[in-house]
Amino acid sequence: MSNSVFMSRDEATQLASRLQEDSLIGVSLRKEKEALDAFLRQPRCVPGNGPGGGLEHEQHKANYTQLFNAGKFWLITGDTAYRDRVRDTLLDYARIYTTLPYAVPYSPNPPGRLFHQILNEHMWLVFASAGYSCIRDDIGAAERKAIEDGVFHPMVAMFSETYRHHFDIIHNHGIWAVAAVGMAGIALGHAPYVDMAVYGQCGDSLSGGFLAQLTKLLSPDGYYEEGPYYQRFAIQPIFLFAEALQRHRPELDIYQFRERIVLRALLAPLETCFPDGRLMPLNDANRAMSIRSLGFLVGASFAFMRYGHDERLFWLTEQLGAVWADTAGALLSDAWARRESRSAPPAGGSVEFRCGEHGDKGAFGILRMEEGARGAHIVSLNYGAHGLAEHGHFDGLTLACFNRGQEVLGDYGGVRWLNVEPKSGGCYVAENMSWAKQTIAHNTVTVDQRCQHDADGVRAHSDHGQAVYFGTEDADCQYMSGRVENYDPGVSMQRSVLLYRDAQFEAPLLIDLFWLSSETEHQYDYAFHYDGQWVRSDFPLQASAGAAPVLGPDNGYQHLWVVAKGDFAGESGVFGWLMGDSYYSLTTWAGSGAQAICARLGANDPQFNLRSEPAYIVRRRAARQLFASVLETHGKYDPAIELSRDPRGQVERIELIEDGPQASVLRVVTQRGNLLVFAGRGEVPAGTPVQTVVAGHVYQWSGGAAVQREH
């Protein structure tokens, strides 16, 4: 049997016949071949190492990509130039690899000999192994030995021995590590490498290895603990290695493992993307990253071949405009050509993703509601797991809101200028810890200017939130609620979020209730990371005169300049802004004596790594505290035609009717009548009647939370 990881000679012959087709597979093959041919017109180049985004880094990346493609096109076309290029390039690597010094590391990830972090060296080995496997039978024994002893074996030894401690970590880097070693094992016909990759160094499938990664990193719903940005990255080695194992270790039946977890790993992130395909930027995310990336391309084709038709795979294919250029992609391309209509996006509804291996570590909830031609309103709430010690943010109960095509209340993402070499070699920078991970950087409540779990990633990872209720039975009034305990010592927090629409409002209202309770008094900072231009407040805001002070000494506060402060005139306050073509008004009930702070990010940032963004914080000292807000989306702004419509919205204030141990009741006062908002504190099944009596008046509703018109 050939060691070719992904393609038999028969499959190659089949693909050769598709190369000129005007189909997705034909186009995808030709695009790869054109890039490969252009690359082959350049002389071979195997440099030393350098920083992320630097010339050496980019050369090694291009090399492994084209080693992969050249191997494949050797099988498809039989053109010896492809075979020779793979052989000669690998001989170049073999000659120098063990002589290269380790690169300069820029992150906790250890350095390789080719790249500043071994993560990239894992990727090199994944793709180079696959490419090499296509030519291994077609070169001389001496060349084989030179290549394998010169680069493959030493590289595996580095991953599994030199960096033994890093091989079995449960982390996206760990998936790449096992995929790399496993695929090298398949390419070289060396079973022990494959065994180590599948079962871990201890061979127990628990402490490490592909099976352990698939078990521990993904919840039963397919939610990936590090968040969608890393899920996008992890599904690349997951699918590549799964397919390799299906072909070379079919007895594992890897695609059926853990009730088809590989498939769910692909489908789950489709629910966490915005309508433009960008993925929600949780944890250390790059905010621009979308489903238009390699992992989804690979995943769509392999999933189609191994699991059969699913409408979501067609939607993905439509977004990608391509298929993975091999047998799986050819099958998907053929089915795609026969499809009947344009695919609707998969993420139409609301969904609650359970977190943790057993689905018992809280959840990540997403509510969606449409606003006609202006598109989806999407709200997310994080009451689940931390997102691993390394990339997780200390953002329990953080809220995000997207509507009218823009992120209204956003997550900063990670602080990293990926592949921008002059910005710290493209690596995570100090402000990732000092700002992006801190609680104050998120749309949640910061207690006493500290960070949740005191910014201890290991402690946070061992903890998790709790799901309280999630109700989407009423399409016009959906709700979710979660709780976290002792993320700040001695403080309990619960947050309920509703999306509500009725004919009075042009857009759905976001309603938010955030309860805090403690035995002792604390300073609670309820933060909103919005963007845009201030329009109005119903209380006086005093702009900082002259110099802008910083908000605090540490825990992220040192990065915020105080632009203005003001005291709420009553128990609630309105703060309105303009973003893009839309107006937003946030009305917050906080009780008497609340203070508002307008801040801007960028203080104490010696390398100018942070973006300049505004924040709005409502601060109050209390032991027990409720913050309750309505975010109203309204009006339209188009400066090119001097149009401004409804810059104020309708909500005037919020009144508290009851804040009891079982539930809270609020009155939202608007220009055209009032709304009553009910939100329970405990788990209440949908449809269950609930009532509370306040000053003799009986309030009745059903389920976890509800909104009614007050008559």
Place this chain on the structure above:
Amino acid sequence: MSNSVFMSRDEATQLASRLQEDSLIGVSLRKEKEALDAFLRQPRCVPGNGPGGGLEHEQHKANYTQLFNAGKFWLITGDTAYRDRVRDTLLDYARIYTTLPYAVPYSPNPPGRLFHQILNEHMWLVFASAGYSCIRDDIGAAERKAIEDGVFHPMVAMFSETYRHHFDIIHNHGIWAVAAVGMAGIALGHAPYVDMAVYGQCGDSLSGGFLAQLTKLLSPDGYYEEGPYYQRFAIQPIFLFAEALQRHRPELDIYQFRERIVLRALLAPLETCFPDGRLMPLNDANRAMSIRSLGFLVGASFAFMRYGHDERLFWLTEQLGAVWADTAGALLSDAWARRESRSAPPAGGSVEFRCGEHGDKGAFGILRMEEGARGAHIVSLNYGAHGLAEHGHFDGLTLACFNRGQEVLGDYGGVRWLNVEPKSGGCYVAENMSWAKQTIAHNTVTVDQRCQHDADGVRAHSDHGQAVYFGTEDADCQYMSGRVENYDPGVSMQRSVLLYRDAQFEAPLLIDLFWLSSETEHQYDYAFHYDGQWVRSDFPLQASAGAAPVLGPDNGYQHLWVVAKGDFAGESGVFGWLMGDSYYSLTTWAGSGAQAICARLGANDPQFNLRSEPAYIVRRRAARQLFASVLETHGKYDPAIELSRDPRGQVERIELIEDGPQASVLRVVTQRGNLLVFAGRGEVPAGTPVQTVVAGHVYQWSGGAAVQREH
């Protein structure tokens, strides 16, 4: 003869036959009629007055637009509902107009009874007069008298008597005023109004009136003194009134006046737009405003009918996707349907617009150079007139730069949230004077932290710059130069700007030389208003620790927070940033002891009217000073695919070879050889050989400025 201002009964019959056509005229007519019919389904509403962008303001705007359309469609369709709506609405106005109190003014523009500024009331009269003229023959004499005595005559009296001082101002408001009164005169058959509108209140065609406006506001090149944003606005009444006069005072032959200045007023601003159609934001501009606005729609159709075919009118029509829905538009629509190919944009070349009535008040220069698929590089330099006392900025020798689809060095525009009612009623706000007009708000040099002309608009308007040279003979090395004297007392300034391309650089280089000379020492602040994220500098920048101080007490400096400061390590310094998908590196020679300041806008802004934007300032104290910069555009950034290419560029430093009274010679040191930059101080015709000898070495070039490779 009918008083119908724009349309005879015959023309109306013709247009009626086009209403169902699938042509630009058919679509344009139907779109207007649909909006009109929707409006007529609403009950009539003639409210009192309110702030800009408020409900009353918007209602009066909708009323005058639909008075205009209803009159027109009465003639076209003969549907009496249209006639009656015009009549009844005007009777509503007539009943209340003189009883309404004056509105609350928000600006120096005096208030009307319908609007917060009479400018809008002028617009009301322009459109309402035209609409009324269509029905005047078809209503009863008593109704005629009620309408004319109730609203038209009193309104004209307000414009020409109550606000007599404002009627003849040479200003876009003045054009609206004369168009309004003139069109009312035509509609009412009242010749004295027309005479006053054409010849001014003194009847001399000099101190006021349409002829004086056309003479004094436009340079012989058609450049409008207030800048493109106001030109867009002014061409609306210019064309409407010109066409009305052509029809009702044909003996004036207004379209031929001043060598077809009306046509040139339309074509000139097409040269001042970016490739996406947005107009360069000079002076108090709204930065979003583009050629997709009413004045260009009206102008394209009337210009086509009165001046005949011009390819630029087709380009405009393509951008607008519509024609003005009348006879002129029908002619343009027919020609458009017969055109052979898609129109190329008109603004392909470099152009120097002379300023002032006689073209002798300096100039506004624009250089353009293409960068293949990444589009046009556009650089502008202002060495002309001030832009009138009211809307002009104190920005002599300001530079702007657009490339790769974005404004790289931009102009802030005006500070005004137009029609955003909660933002000061949509009017200009205090920060327009305290920031936007100030010299430091612009890409020029501020002397001693003062404002040019000490921010005295009248003084600035009486002054102007001087054109020195403008050379575009060599398509790969274009240049322009201008001078201003005593904008700051005792200081002479000259600035030469080049666009240069050769195969070494992926994009054209912008080369800038700014000479200052004075008898005494001054502080010179050479400012760049860029946008984006800092990438690198070749000198240490110290971020402000903690609080961010303000840069100065007044003249705009009070609005800038100091984010960082640093001293150039040598005589030149590099400052690089990332904007959108492109990198920019600015290398500046300033001599020894220069200081760099990184600032951010937003300090001392109590109503949060300013946008948060960064600035980079190179400061040096001297009597005689040269600042010389190269702005290199390079690389590519696409975070969605983790791509970062060439974030550093090639220019390493600039060396001064000679700064003499006739010319300066600089060496631009790059990674791949050096460039020599020559820039003369005086007027040198293209092709004229020039030489200078420095330390025995003879440097030779020709023309005003040049770039050579150093061998």
